[in-house]
Amino acid sequence: MQALIQRVSEARVTVDGRVTGAIGPGLLVLLCAERGDDEAVADRLLAKLLKLRIFSDAAGKMNLSVQDVGGGLLIVSQFTLAADTAGGNRPSFTNAAPPELGRHLYEHFVAQARAAHPEVATGEFAADMQVALVNDGPVTIPLRMSAAA
Secondary structure (H helix, E strand, O other), X not given: OEEEEEEXXXXXXXXXXXXXXXXXXXXXXXXXXXXXXXXXXXXXXXHHHHHXXXXXXXXXXXXXXXXXXXXXXXXXEOHHHHOEOOOOOXXXXXXXXXXXXXXXXXXXXXXXXXXXXXXXXEOOOOOOOEEXXXXXXXXXXXXXXXXXX
């Protein structure tokens, strides 16, 4: 399972002209379930995400987590993170989890995030979404967990 995390001053997701999720300062999490992932992998990725120290402390050093600063989480499904571009100019997405598993793991990740963190917003799984954000820093960090990790 992988996530692309962006520290934001604000972010929102729109589907068919309707805002489905929005946050102020916090993390935009683009989340991708891959073949072989399970709930334990999702749980480990969430634990790492919540403790990742990428917010500035009083001295200006990245030393605080999203939980430390009380920031929001905007979690958006993004199967294209599983793209394999090694075989030509058209990406292959065979490494992405099948839709049923991807939905299950996305919903599990969101439910666990809501149980552990006070502000969680989302997009809609498998929808055509427009994501707007103001990247703070900019800070963009990839995270990856696998069953072997």
